[in-house]
Amino acid sequence: MNATVFFTLQEVDGAVLQDHTAVVIDVLRASSTIVAALAAGAQAIYPVVSTEEAIKLATSLGREDALLAGERRGLKVEGFDLGNSPREFTPEMVGGKRVVMTTTNGTRALLAVDGAEHVLVASFLNLSAVAAACADAERLAVVCAGREGRFSIDDTLCAGMLLSRLKERLGGTLEVEDAGRSALALAEAFGVDDALLADSAAGRSLAEVGMLDDVAWCGRVDVEELVPKLKERIIQRADGGGS
Amino acid sequence: MNATVFFTLQEVDGAVLQDHTAVVIDVLRASSTIVAALAAGAQAIYPVVSTEEAIKLATSLGREDALLAGERRGLKVEGFDLGNSPREFTPEMVGGKRVVMTTTNGTRALLAVDGAEHVLVASFLNLSAVAAACADAERLAVVCAGREGRFSIDDTLCAGMLLSRLKERLGGTLEVEDAGRSALALAEAFGVDDALLADSAAGRSLAEVGMLDDVAWCGRVDVEELVPKLKERIIQRADGGGS
Structure with missing residues (x-):
């Protein structure tokens, strides 16, 4: 496996990812929240860039079973059902629901790589499950969301631990470059x-x-087995469970 | 001292650097070459972005004592006097000369931060000299040139060693963030x-x-005492020596 790590979304050239499995990481907090939402039984997550887009999409999905979630400057968007704190995404709150989500860095990262062959979502919470799910990929792109274009140590440590899990599985056949190393x-x-x-x-x-x-909460390692997968702008469990 | 590290030029918002001392690093090879050129007695280096700009400036400076230096894809630009290999910058070649220089990453990085209060050039070759020169700065920005927008491990290690030298001098008063740490x-x-x-x-x-x-050649540590300083788009020795 050839694994490339991108420390910021801005380093990614989406066009070159066509034949890659992309893993998107935004530990604090979008990717942790997506894992929490699916673990709590949410049917699907719809990542969008703007709050306007979120409201429009939630309305067209039908407001009775579509929730609006997201943050700006870390705080819940006014009028939304949920912020971006994974602790809010309980079975009572999101079970069986569709969640339209917009965050400052994470959802942008997801949409920037949606041209990749497969797009998975990783956090510390589901690290080994993601490692197992992408272990057969020939070309892996690990995309750290970063913080408004800047390097983020939380995402980087999660990326490094994912590569470490893959190295345990693949040994010397895992090829990394400057950022992965x-x-x-x-x-x-x-x-x-x-x-x-x-x-x-x-x-x-x-x-x-x-x-x-x-x-x-987001720093807990391997507490969930599920792998969120983005396909046609919708995130669901890769194993189909809970959907 | 508050020290911020930028792993790529693209992470830098030039406007926020006004009250910073900026240190630009492009180990392989522009910053090493600039140190080599000044060590060999070059009078000044003029960093420019394009080859066209380089030719124009060298002509206006007077072609008899202005040399054209630079690379594209690592190779000397056709018609130029020098490439970007520091080993070419000998006293015989550049002593007393002005050198107009354009490279893929390094000279761009220099010009991107020229709004900073002071702009210094660091490489492994002159690491401790730069640490001494910027030890009194309140706000330091260490800017890695990177490679075409991507993270570069050679620049990062040089940035880390510079911070390590500063930490030896300043102890707990050196504040770093995610990238610096x-x-x-x-x-x-x-x-x-x-x-x-x-x-x-x-x-x-x-x-x-x-x-x-x-x-x-560029991996040799502390073989030169000099600190290149950019001012009004011209790089000279901060101590005035050799100019």
Whole structure:
């Protein structure tokens, strides 16, 4: 397997991903929230870029079983049913529902790579499940959402741990380049460290809006088995479970 | 000191650097070549973006004492006096001369940050000299040129080693964020390793055009004391020596 890591969405040239399996990571918090939503029984997630687009799509899906979720500056968009805190996505709240979602970095990253052959969503929560799901890919693109175009250590550590899982499976046949090699080394140096995640730019920004508890919640490793998969702009469980 | 690291030129918002000291790094090879040129007695370096601009400027400076230097795809631009291999910049070749230079990543990075309060050029060759020159800055921006918008491990290790030198000087008063913390950890994990530099994307690309010897040359640490400084689009020694 040839694995390329992109530390920011802006590094990605969507056109070259056609024959790649892309894994999108936005640990704090969109990819963790997508995993939480599907684990809680949401039928599907519809990622969109703007709040206007979200409202329009939720209306056309039918407001009685489509929820609006998303954040701007870390806070729930006014009038939306949910923000972007994975802890809100309970079975009571989202079970059986469609969720239209817009976030600052994560949903943009998903839509930027939707030309890839397969698009999966990874977080610490479902790390080994994603590693198993993409282990047979010949060309893997691990896309960190980053923070408004900047490098993000939380996404990078998750990318590095994903590569580390793949290396355990594939050994010397895993080929990485500059960014992948660096992500692996950083995952080895830091591991998953709640204090470090809390002190990351994303963690500090969540603390500012009273959401620090989300950081430790998103830092739990391998608590879910499911793999969210994006196809035709809709995210569902790759195994079809819960949908 | 608050130190921010940018892993690619594209992450930089030039406008926010006004009150920063910016350090530009393009290990393979523009920043190493600039150090080599000034060490060999070049009077000044004029970084420009395009080959057309280079020819125009060299002509207006007077072709008898202005040299044209630069590369595209790693190779010397046709009709230019020099490429971008630091080994070419000998006292015989550049002593007392003005050098107009255009490269794929490095000279662009320099021009992108020229709104900063001070702009210095760092490479492994002059690492400790740059650390000494910027140790009193309150706000430091370390800008890795990267490779065509992508993360580059050679520049990152140099950035990490620069921060490591500053940390030795400043101790706990050095504040870093996600990218700076990562660069420090990567420098600690890898150090300066010729094999790793040769296996980087930039190293492999140089090997393809027969320039692999440049990699070990640029990987030598602290062999020069000088600090190139960009002011009004002209790079000269910060200490005025050799100019």
